[in-house]
Amino acid sequence: MGGLLRDLLFDYTLRNVALGCAILGVTGGVLGSFAILRRQGLLGDALAHAALPGVCVAFILTGAKTPAVLLLGAAVSAWLGALLILAIVRGTRIKQDAALGIVLSTFFGAGVVLLTAIARSGNAGQSGLDAFIFGQAATLIWRDVATMGLLALAALGVVALLFKELKLLTFDPAFAATLGYPVGALNVLLTTLIVVAVVIGLQAVGVVLMAALLITPAAAARQWTDRFAAMIGLAALFGAASGVAGALLSATGANLPTGPLIILVATAILLLSLLFGTSRGVVWSRIRDRRSRRAALAAVPPPPPNSGGS
Amino acid sequence: MTTTEATLTERRSFRDTPAPPDAAPLDVRGVTAAYRDQPVLWDVSFTVPPGQLVGIVGPNGAGKTTLLKIVMGLMRPAAGQALIYGQPFAQARRWVGYVPQRGSVDWDFPTDALDVVQMGRYGRLGWFRRPGAEERRRALACLEQLGIAHLAGRQISQLSGGQQQRVFLARALAQDARLYLMDEPFAGVDFKTEQAILALLRELRAAGRTVIVVHHDLETVGDYFDRVVLLNGRLVAEGPVGEVFTRENVAAAYGGSVAFLSDEGMWGVVVADMDGAARSERAAANGG
Known part of the structure; x- marks a missing residue:
């Protein structure tokens, strides 16, 4: 364990992986909090899958695996996916959940086809693109982590600056509109921030599992608090903890994949939160219920002796 | 009554809400609206004079909520316009307070009553600025006015329906408006809350405010309101309750x-x- 902690500080690869996963955990936790409170948890899933064809197209166009270029392609493609979801919901009678499913599977399918086509083309240096499906955190180099860090700083900076506006948008968009806030533009902004969170996680956890990092830490955080700011802070903490723990577990030598381990750690945190969360955890709720029932019973006067037996 | 005057003076509200222009609080001119192909309002025109409690009454689907949405610029009419103090809503929003239907938000949102009431100040605060001690004080005063200051720190999902409705009214009060638009504030609240809301409406009127309420309970229209707007897609009648709220007009509105x-x-x-x-x-x- 001591060796592992020393490696965390001094081992180049492990340090990068852990830092990268922490960054994506924080961003996923913060933006995921907005997403699940808006009942848009699955939007992140659709957008993550929709990013895959963008990665492929960016590679086909440039022939290089520069992370910034690939991630830009991913962002554009995820964004188009978001617009398409909106267009389907607005322009047809198809509901949001079906629209999400359509965009998710269509874009992912297109991405897989493009991946196969790229692999067949025998292009040198194409190997490793399929890592975007399940992620490959071990390949993160300093340049990747720096890119992720900058994107995260930008996204979290916007959230900090517009915290009041985004909170109002999440709680009561119609009221926000009557106050004069441009609700349409703020919606687009929030979706863009979720796209950024997705893009940050693509290399490490991949398009299939990214949604879990948006949903799980935020859902766990909700079990501990009834305050929005605290929920966001806790979600960031849980996300970061999952990221670092996943990276460390993966480095213990069993050669297990980092991305899925991160998700499993996040899920473990969620399970503990569902049980022991101080706000909504099952255990505390039971204890509170029992206490109040006892208090209620104690307040009721005992029945008169002759009223028994019915 | 005294609480309102005290609170209003104490809040120095007249300093930061400039007086509106000398025009009718609400002037609806030939408004026609439709959802997709479904027409909802046809050529509705009426004018609301200041300092009145006005009920908008009509059967389900009569276009009551649609009319509110159009007045507040949340929906664009197919024809006509609604002017507030002689101006389009975008220029007049600082004089308007809004109470949406209670069911329009998710009360499971992680926040407390005080925080929701402070949202009424966001329009005044403008971009980027966070609510501070002053907003907190005003929000508490508004909760006080609705008799639920002791619930300020309560998580909103743990409030009763009536208390949630009072939180929404306190939020509108925090907007310090001249014209209040309320969508079914009396829906699904207990008798005590209904009386509290009614008392608030009368205090607002006494303070010279105009209040327009979408209302569904025909039995109370005569008691609660000065004027009534009877809607049924078309404007059936509009005017002082005593003159307009007649058997014939109500029958016409409800088909x-x-x-x-x-x-x-x-x-x-x-x-x-x-x-x-x-x-x-x-x-x-x-x-x-």
Whole structure:
């Protein structure tokens, strides 16, 4: 364990992986909090899958695996996916959940086809693109982590600056509109921030599992608090903890994949939160219920002796 | 009454809300609206004078909520316009306070009553600025006015329906508006809350504010409001309650599905399964 902690500080690869996963955990936790409170948890899933064809197209166009270029392609493609979801919901009678499913599977399918086509083309240096499906955190180099860090700083900076506006948008968009806030533009902004969170996680956890990092830490955080700011802070903490723990577990030598381990750690945190969360955890709720029932019973006067037996 | 005046003075509200122009609080001119192909409002025109409690009444689907949405620029009319103090809503929003239907938000949102009330100040705060001690103080004063200051720190999902409604009213109060638009504030609240809301409306009127309320309970229209707008897609009638809230007009608004319940001017919607013939007979008997 001591060796592992020393490696965390001094081992180049492990340090990068852990830092990268922490960054994506924080961003996923913060933006995921907005997403699940808006009942848009699955939007992140659709957008993550929709990013895959963008990665492929960016590679086909440039022939290089520069992370910034690939991630830009991913962002554009995820964004188009978001617009398409909106267009389907607005322009047809198809509901949001079906629209999400359509965009998710269509874009992912297109991405897989493009991946196969790229692999067949025998292009040198194409190997490793399929890592975007399940992620490959071990390949993160300093340049990747720096890119992720900058994107995260930008996204979290916007959230900090517009915290009041985004909170109002999440709680009561119609009221926000009557106050004069441009609700349409703020919606687009929030979706863009979720796209950024997705893009940050693509290399490490991949398009299939990214949604879990948006949903799980935020859902766990909700079990501990009834305050929005605290929920966001806790979600960031849980996300970061999952990221670092996943990276460390993966480095213990069993050669297990980092991305899925991160998700499993996040899920473990969620399970503990569902049980022991101080706000909504099952255990505390039971204890509170029992206490109040006892208090209620104690307040009721005992029945008169002759009223028994019915 | 005194609490309102005290609170209003104490809040120095007249300093930061400039007086509105000398025009009618609400002027609806030839508004026509439709959802997809479904027409909802046809050529509705009326004017609301200042300092009045106005009820907007009509059957389900009469376009009451649609009319509010158009007034607040949340929906664009197919034709016509609604002016607030002589101006389009975008230029007049600082004079308007809004109470949406209670069911329009998710009360499971992680926040407390005080925080929701502070949202009423966001329009004044403008971009980027966070609510501070001043907003907190005002929000508390508004909760106080609705008699629920002790619930300021309560998670909003743990409030009763009536308390949630009061939180929404306190939020509108925090907007320090001249014209209040309320969508069914009396819906699904207990008697005590109903009386508290009514008292608030009367305090607002006493302070010279104009309040427009979408309302569904015909029995209370006469008691609660100074003026009534009877809607049924079209404008059936509009004016002082005493002149306009007549049996004929109500019957016209509700398409004859309304029966006269008592001689004291009480009205009620007759529940569905009454035979059509019997219904019209009875309406005729009472009307004639």
